[in-house]
Amino acid sequence: MHVSERLLQLYADVDASTRTNLQTLIKQNLGDGKSLTVSFEELTGATKASLPTDEKSAADFTAWIKDGKKDVTFLPYYVSLLEKHDRVLNKEATVPQPIAVDKTVVNETTADTASEKTPQSAAPAPKPRYVPETSVPSRAERAKRIEPARPRKKKGKWLGGLLLVLVLLGGGYIGYPYVAALFEPSETAEVETTTPEPEPVAEAPAVTEVWLTEKNVDLVSEPNGTNVTYTGDIGDRYDVLEERDDHVLLDLGVDDMNAWAPMESVTTDWKPFTLSDQQVLNFLQTGVDQTYLDSTTVDDYLSFSESELYEVLGQPYGRDDDALNDYAFYNGIFFVIQDEAVHAIDWTNTPTTKEAFKQLGRPVYETEDAIVFESPKYSLRMFVGENGTSTRIRVTEI
Template sequence: MHVSERLLQLYAELDASTRIKIQESIKQNLGDGKPLSVSYEELTGNTSTDLTTDEKSAADFTAWIKNGKKDTTFLPYYVALLENGGVSVKKAIPGIEDTPLVEDVPVREDETTRSRDPIVKQRYMPEAPVPSRAERAKYQRAIEPARPRKKSGAKWLGALVLIGLLIGGGYIGYPYVSALFEPSEQAEEVAAPTEVAEPVAETPAVTEVWLTEKNVSLLSEPNSDNVTYIGDIGDRYDVLEERDDHLLLDLGIDGMTAWAPVASTTTEWGDSTVSDDQVLAWIETGVDPTFIKTSVEEYLTFSETDLYESLGQPYGRDEDALNDYVFYSGIFFVIQDEAVHAIDWTNTGTTKEEFKRLGTPTIETEDAIVYESPTYSIRMFIGTNGTARIRVTEI
């Protein structure tokens, strides 16, 4: 299971007060700075060879929480402490007050979009009115036929001189003219036909791709370690550029972009393999319907405010570069642009064989399956412990 997915799972299992105590313990232990591996050993009494020896301070940890947990250095350290359940941490530093952190109350910035007034092109108006056809006719001079010229005797004299020149010229130029019609002694050279190069078919530019792996790290630059967002199998993105075996993807939110390895994408995506009714019917029996009081299709049209009015305030939340995640018991909702984007059921216990009874998958890997209908995408993500997470979203 990818470390980011483990974090979402832990947020669904741990209550907010436990997470707050763990975070306060971390800040007090890190202080002005110490290696993360040493901090983990002091807080839990256990050692881990997977953690970095880089020194980090409490201020670094607070900034990491506030900025959406983008730095991958803190992520395995934080997940490892959450997986310990906070037992050792709470014993190490008792009496921590439940002070809410920035992550539990995400700050959103309102953006004001200024619409521009359309520019009306002024119609050309002539400085003076154009005269009518009748008025223009007054200024046109009538064309009269040419008057015949008077006959003159000089015309005959000119004709006689021309005839004489033609006769004399023909006598002198005859030998030259006849030579043109005689066959040449030299063989005429035949020009070789020019070969026309066949047109080369241009490879069409890639305009859109789908992710083909369960979790794909989308990077700020090709081959970098800075992860902008973790994409899921079946996610579709528009392609803006290709460089160094990476594709620059438009993430679709506030002009955000990130680079994906070409090997983790495909341009060939199958048509719908199941119907909308099949997807909705499977959800009614395949997952826990407790928190869906009306229907899945209605909840996928909810705003964030509508969701809270229906279910009440969530007991936990998290966020990343694109989405907010609000947690209830056994289920969490993905909020994008202040609206419900996807619904995830955790720890469903559904097996891969049971899920495949839905029909022929659009794409299948060892740890994930995707079905698409004309309206919905329903996916299974299989964890390392065998539990399955089911996600449904509109395409």
Template sequence: MHVSERLLQLYADTNAATRTKLQDTIKQNLGDGKSLSKSFEELTGSTPKALPTEEKSAVDFAAWIKDGKKDATFLPYYVSLLEMHEDVLNKEATVPQSTPIDKTVVKGTPIVDKASVPTPEPTVVETSKAEDKTHAPKQRYMPETPVPSRAERAKYQRTIEPAKPRRKSGKWIGILFLLALFIGGGYIGYPYVMDLLEPKQETKVVEETPKPDPEPVVQEPETNYVWLASKNVNLVSEPNGTTVTYIGDIGDRYEILKEQDEHVEVNLDGTTAWVPLDSVTSDWPTRDLTDSALLDWVNTNMNNDWLGESVHGFFAMNEAALTETIGAPYGRETDTLNAYAFYNGGFFVIQDDKVHAIDWTNTQTTREVFSPLGEPVLETDDAVVYESETYSLRLFEGTNGQTRVRLTEK
């Protein structure tokens, strides 16, 4: 049987108290350090079979027990002692007794026990009460020189004259001081006395009506926007992602949410998407183009026969009103942001159930036709953007020579 299996069997056969007592005996025997074979021989009285001669201490053994008995050095030593635990615990330790030391002589010098030497009591000297009460008689004072007689002393004494009465000049000085004080006080206090005697005019207190506090002005946080600077921009679900959430066109404006990894996250009316920074611009100039001038250009240069109504009137319609006005579309599509109603000649972009833009498709309109409108807001190789206060007018050039014109309400 392997030594580790023997240890498990012995742990099952012996109780914890016996194992603890055996471990304490081993620690006491190992002490500061000795070989395991010698320790086994001292504890059991028998020669070990094959144990290490390496010296181990009680501290090493305690650490081995605490560490979970992982070190193989102590394992055969401990298992052998555990198998013979009854002999080890019942064996009386033979420790030589030290010779008692004689207290009386150390190196030839006698030692006297302090307890046997009586302590001398202090001698109490009593003084008789009679000696305390007796006093030596006081000697009478004898002057060194004789005291002169009364007649002789009278020769040297001066004649005491009666005291002269005090002069009364101090009284007049006090009276003059009080008089000057009274006159000076009257001169100083005269204006105050006259002010008290004059009738006072009642002061009218005008109560002012408190003005109401101005209502606090709620400052709305500044919203940052970006505009798409190129045609057909893919807005993806995550930075550097491939899943397209929405395809935007040049001139589309979006609210910025945050920026990350050379992309900017924008708000798409309830959802969000990411657009590369090189496809947007935050510098969007304004022009002096008026709404009327822009609408006049549309009515003059675009084919509006399929509309049958004034162009700007469609932007107030929802999809139901649009269908009632010009009939049902021949096709309808939706994406993340918009719905599209297709008619012969163009289509409507419907956002939040309201007409947001009108597109004229398959036109032959060129960018030179836009020149009467002045300088564009943004221009690229395949697109151009004009804006007034309310509307945005854009031209998209295709690769086949056909163009598309979009009128959007901002």
């Protein structure tokens, strides 16, 4: 298998997060410049003599990724690392462990050293005993000097008791009415309080959604205007913001963009899905060109960012854009890119006729030049060309 085909196969097997981590390690290893053979050996621990010995830097590798991987010097080096991505990403560096220090030994040594250096303090000298200047008199002499206690007068005792009785009698006379009032039932009528009921809050009307019912619908900047903001397709779903003059204002869902659609080109009556997700995928395996589905599935494409799409398929043959989307054209297929991510895939000039397409089941919506099928996850649509023979098939996630 050619190395470029092997790269496409690896992109189908290795998820985007793993590829991004691998590319980051490659840039860190290459740095300002290094032989690709040496870099491969450092990253994998293995040697590969068939790799080029050219010196490349991280800047060269970044430019190679952005340029669509056209430089054949990097290609075998990058593919070989992708094949060994598990070994590269799981490789661990050996870090020497710090030497543990026995704190007990250090502390004991320090303590011994400190004890050797610290001089022993001398025993304190005994303090001299206190000798009074005059002799202390004996207990008998002290007893002679103590005078007998005088008897206490009892007059103040009965005066204090009389005063206490008078205070109690006066306090009882004054406080009686207040104490009695505590035991009497209250004659005050209870006043009933009523809590006012809260006023009803007006609920905002639910946002109404509509679907376009024609293959090409001009969405204009004002009702009955001629300035076309965007051209929508049958099956496109939008939220309604306002209704005026037989027109509805639609939220286009990108950068707060709005546009008006005529009421005759929209409907709120949209049937539920009639196909399973697997029926949609089975049809895409036979009803459209398989050139770009060999190594990458429809689910992969619909989950790609714009840059991931270009990493897998390279730069497109042509580009176009409008108010909402960018379009990347390849041979027989183009990708609708919205907010820098793949939004839909369109196969052009398909061999499938309208009659063959209708054999899938009951359409969700059908017109003379368009048919819409839906499953829980996908919207599958066919647009019939003006000549009535060529058809375009689109798949997008709902």
